Amino acid sequence: MKLSTETQTGAELQWHRIKLIENPLIRNGLALLAVAYIFWSVGSLEIEWARVAHGLPRAVKMITRMIPPDFGRWQLLIRGMLESIQMALVASFLGMCLAVPLGICGAGNLVPKPVYLIARSIIILSRTFHEIVVAILFVKIFGFGPLAGILTLTLGSTSFISKMLAEDIENMTPGQIEAIRATGANFPKLLIYCISPQALPRYLGVSIYRLDANIRHSTVVGIVGAGGIGQVLAASFSRYDYDFSLAILLTIIALVFLGEFFSNWVRSQLR
Amino acid sequence: MLEIIRLSKVYPTGTVALQDVSFTVDTPQVVTIIGPSGAGKSTLIRCINRLVEPTSGKVMLDDIDVRSLNRRELCKVRRRMGMIFQEYNLVERLTVMENLLSGRLGYVGFWKTYRRKFPPADVVAAFKLLDRVGLSGYQDTRADALSGGERQRVGISRALMQQPDLLLVDEPTASLDPKTSRQIMRLLVELAHEHGTPALVNIHDVGLAQSFADRIIGLSEGRIVFDGTSQQVTAEVLTEIYGEEDWSTTIRKIEEDNDQDTQKGASKHKDRMTRETAA
Numbered sequence: 001m002k003l004s005t006e007t008q009t010g011a012e013l014q015w016h017r018i019k020l021i022e023n024p025l026i027r028n029g030l031a032l033l034a035v036a037y038i039f040w041s042v043g044s045l046e047i048e049w050a051r052v053a054h055g056l057p058r059a060v061k062m063i064t065r066m067i068p069p070d071f072g073r074w075q076l077l078i079r080g081m082l083e084s085i086q087m088a089l090v091a092s093f094l095g096m097c098l099a100v101p102l103g104i105c106g107a108g109n110l111v112p113k114p115v116y117l118i119a120r121s122i123i124i125l126s127r128t129f130h131e132i133v134v135a136i137l138f139v140k141i142f143g144f145g146p147l148a149g150i151l152t153l154t155l156g157s158t159s160f161i162s163k164m165l166a167e168d169i170e171n172m173t174p175g176q177i178e179a180i181r182a183t184g185a186n187f188p189k190l191l192i193y194c195i196s197p198q199a200l201p202r203y204l205g206v207s208i209y210r211l212d213a214n215i216r217h218s219t220v221v222g223i224v225g226a227g228g229i230g231q232v233l234a235a236s237f238s239r240y241d242y243d244f245s246l247a248i249l250l251t252i253i254a255l256v257f258l259g260e261f262f263s264n265w266v267r268s269q270l271r
Numbered sequence: 272m273l274e275i276i277r278l279s280k281v282y283p284t285g286t287v288a289l290q291d292v293s294f295t296v297d298t299p300q301v302v303t304i305i306g307p308s309g310a311g312k313s314t315l316i317r318c319i320n321r322l323v324e325p326t327s328g329k330v331m332l333d334d335i336d337v338r339s340l341n342r343r344e345l346c347k348v349r350r351r352m353g354m355i356f357q358e359y360n361l362v363e364r365l366t367v368m369e370n371l372l373s374g375r376l377g378y379v380g381f382w383k384t385y386r387r388k389f390p391p392a393d394v395v396a397a398f399k400l401l402d403r404v405g406l407s408g409y410q411d412t413r414a415d416a417l418s419g420g421e422r423q424r425v426g427i428s429r430a431l432m433q434q435p436d437l438l439l440v441d442e443p444t445a446s447l448d449p450k451t452s453r454q455i456m457r458l459l460v461e462l463a464h465e466h467g468t469p470a471l472v473n474i475h476d477v478g479l480a481q482s483f484a485d486r487i488i489g490l491s492e493g494r495i496v497f498d499g500t501s502q503q504v505t506a507e508v509l510t511e512i513y514g515e516e517d518w519s520t521t522i523r524k525i526e527e528d529n530d531q532d533t534q535k536g537a538s539k540h541k542d543r544m545t546r547e548t549a550a
Contacts (some may be wrong), residue, residue, distance in 0.1 A: 018444060059454070173358070175359075175360035176361070178360060179360035179361070179362075179426075179429075180362065181322065181349070182320055182349055182352070182353075182439075183374055183375075184346045184377030184433070185373070185375050186343075188381050189376050192384060193373055193384055194362050197364045197365050198363065200364075
């Protein structure tokens with residue numbers, strides 16, 4: 001009312017940005033509550049500042065014991081590394097294979113609704129848990145070692161690549177699919193003559209990216225016992241062989257760097 | 272050849288795209304379908320090869336009721352209908368040759384398709400067509416490297432590779448410049464006549480439709496409101512199809528164009544004329 005009369009007189013036109021919550025009492029009240037909850041959380045989680053104080057000198061001591069890194073047990077190191085790389089390679093390959101049918105079934109523009117919904121549910125479900133949680137599960141089922149690791153990484157790769165593939169196919173211009181259908185091509189021929197040439201470069205790119213990611217993940221899942229260099233790292237920590245731990249960490253860094261460069265290079269070659 | 276009987280299409284959104292459309296094409300002629308955007312031109316073309324499923328009515332190709340076919344039989348009938356699109360709809364990452372050969376997909380087995388092992392006769396036919404449409408030497412160029420006019424030539428060739436009994440053409444020139452539009456239309460009509468293939472051509476450019484069509488069908492709000500020859504298209508007819516407008520310039524331009532079309536090699540001259548008239 002006030003605003004409209006002012007508009008009519010034309011003396012003062014007022015404008016302010018529309019707020020998400022217009023009532024200032026509610027708006028500020030909610031902000032205050034949020035801040036209060038964070039403070040309460042810190043208090044209730046019994047974070048002892050004394051421990052932080054104790055921990056700092058221990059960190060310094062640990063670091064001094066880490067230097068210089070000990071590459072003496074390089075055979076163990078190499079073996080763990082190779083196992084990690086093999087895990088990553090096998091898992092990426094399996095993921096690539098499994099992702100093709102799953103990705104195609106997850107593309108809403110190609111398949112009937114029920115198939116689409118089932119495929120998407122599988123993809124979402126397999127993305128629900130973090131790799132570590134899955135790895136713990138598989139270690140419990142299949143025992144320690146690379147098998148659990150490979151299964152974990154395969155699951156992650158499949159869901160990731162198939163999701164990307166499905167979305168890539170859905171983003172295709174419908175015209176090309178329409179045109180190939182209009183020639184009288186059946187579904188399999190549509191896949192190999194239209195979908196595949198259009199989706200292949202990105203599918204390969206995503207797969208290579210996933211290989212790179214799998215190398216990183218393979219070092220992590222080992223920590224819960226799923227094989228690879230991570231398992232060696234966890235063992236060295238628990239035996240206080242910090243100098244060996246540092247050697248492992250440095251090697252992991254080198255490996256991840258190499259993986260990243262390799263993945264970037266391959267993807268730059270794809271168009 | 273082609274008989275459309277009381278064809279209707281209602282989209283799930285409730286939009287009525289076609290209402291009781293009936294017509295017959297029984298000679299190898301070029302039929303252009305004109306009408307405003309949303310009149311149902313694209314829907315009509317797509318109902319014939321069931322890229323869009325009609326709601327009711329019949330589509331008869333020779334003695335085959337297209338609507339009654341199962342998926343497999345539909346693929347076989349689609350082989351007999353070549354389709355050409357406004358946005359060309361080539362598979363962009365495939366080469367020109369691969370795009371042409373995709374017109375043979377309905378006849379070649381899966382593994383042969385996968386290995387791109389098309390019968391030698393098809394390859395020969397493809398080279399011939401490339402030559403005919405003025406793209407000889409382009410066989411290994413990727414489709415996404417072509418210009419609009421070149422892409423449409425590939426689009427036309429792909430449809431003709433099917434050796435179709437009917438051409439379905441959806442706005443072949445809407446994405447092209449005026450000169451290329453005329454060239455493409457001329458090529459299309461020539462090829463349709465050479466092969467003795469009837470063609471249904473959606474087009475929103477009345478001038479082009481009149482210049483090149485043997486027969487014109489006017490569609491308005493999903494109904495046929497005109498069916499006749501180019502000469503029969505008058506200001507009154509256009510008003511009925513498109514609504515009230517001053518049609519005098521449209522019609523005069525057509526007459527000029529027709530005069531000039533009879534002169535061979537006058538295209539450059541004509542372009543300058545058109546520009547002068549516009550200015």
